[in-house]
Amino acid sequence: MLDIARPIPQGNSIWAQTLQWFQTTFSISSSPSAVHLCHGICSVLDKGPLEDTLKVFARFMEDNPREVVTFIIENVGEFNAEEIVPSFVAAQLDRYAFVPSFAPKPEKAAYEWPTLAEMIERDQRLVVFIDNKADTERVPYILPEWEYMMEIPYANISPVSQFGCDQERPRDGVPRDLLVVNHFVYNRLTIGKTNIDSPLSAWQVEEQGYNSLESLLKHVDTCKNTWGDRVPNYIVLDYYNIGNDSLFKVVDQINGF
Numbered sequence: 572m573l574d575i576a577r578p579i580p581q582g583n584s585i586w587a588q589t590l591q592w593f594q595t596t597f598s599i600s601s602s603p604s605a606v607h608l609c610h611g612i613c614s615v616l617d618k619g620p621l622e623d624t625l626k627v628f629a630r631f632m633e634d635n636p637r638e639v640v641t642f643i644i645e646n647v648g649e650f651n652a653e654e655i656v657p658s659f660v661a662a663q664l665d666r667y668a669f670v671p672s673f674a675p676k677p678e679k680a681a682y683e684w685p686t687l688a689e690m691i692e693r694d695q696r697l698v699v700f701i702d703n704k705a706d707t708e709r710v711p712y713i714l715p716e717w718e719y720m721m722e723i724p725y726a727n728i729s730p731v732s733q734f735g736c737d738q739e740r741p742r743d744g745v746p747r748d749l750l751v752v753n754h755f756v757y758n759r760l761t762i763g764k765t766n767i768d769s770p771l772s773a774w775q776v777e778e779q780g781y782n783s784l785e786s787l788l789k790h791v792d793t794c795k796n797t798w799g800d801r802v803p804n805y806i807v808l809d810y811y812n813i814g815n816d817s818l819f820k821v822v823d824q825i826n827g828f
Contacts, residue, residue: 606650606658621655625662628697632667637691640667641805643716643751644701652701652710659699667697668712682719682748717741723794725753729771729779734786736794752803754790756781773810782814787821 608618618624628640644655659665669690673683690696698714705715722740734754738744756776757768776782787806794803802825811818 606648606655609647621658622661625658625664629662629664629667632664632696636694636696639687639690639696639698641698642700643720643805644699644713646701646703649704651704652706652713655701655713656710664697665712667694669695669698670711671714684748717747719747720749720751721747722751723753725755726768727753727756728759728768729756729775731756731779731781734790734793736790736797746798749804750794750798750801751805751807752790752794754781754787754806754808756809770809773813776810777813782808782810782817784814784817784820787814787817788824791821791825 606621607613608621608624610616632638632640656665659668671682672685685693685695697712699712700714700716700720702716705713707714717740721738723736724739727734736752738746741747756771756779758771758775760767760769771779771781780786787808791803791806795801806818806822808818
């Protein structure tokens with residue numbers, strides 16, 4: 572998942588020392604660098620221009636012509652789809668973008684998705700979703716996430732004995748084609764009536780065994796039971812490298828390997 576936001580303006584290439592929440596009222600630059608990868612606070616959690624990260628993926632896709640990649644963009648900066656395009660063009664990733672041949676259906680399900688082999692053959696190996704501000708008439712390859720995807724709860728508070736799989740987003744109760752399983756956990760600090768959630772550290776994840784093969788398979792089985800033997804399309808967790816490759820083993824098992 573990619574969180575995108577507007578960077579706090581710089582003066583003489585030095586970041587301001589005061590902490591500020593990201594704002595969406597700054598003027599929009601014509602440069603792709605106007606779109607940055609931030610998780611809320613660009614002055615602290617700024618990974619730089621979106622374009623730079625997309626170039627890394629472009630190199631990966633060029634070197635691995637049989638790999639299919641999906642982006643799920645959390646558009647915290649409220650960018651219009653056309654404002655994001657220059658970053659994809661500059662990174663030369665737009666040439667791989669998947670454009671559906673089907674129109675959205677009212678029932679939000681049963682789209683005619685191509686197989687992975689067909690996507691590889693067409694070299695449309697990059698699927699891009701965004702949670703808001705999609706405009707497929709102007710940018711046909713940045714797809715509205717909630718037309719196609721549903722997510723299960725993401726506010727899993729430690730300790731977690733059983734991960735659930737009920738639909739949380741969208742909250743209309745109508746299943747979508749693609750199922751996103753959130754398998755990450757937060758610490759929660761409660762001050763008065765305010766809850767402050769922060770991700771577990773790597774050692775806490777390892778200590779609690781959340782990324783273990785047993786934990787992941789149990790969660791997948793819960794989703795199968797909830798959705799009638801349906802398997803997840805995407806598994807989202809923190810610290811994918813913790814758990815002795817458990818994530819990759821689970822994905823291989825889901826895919827029948």
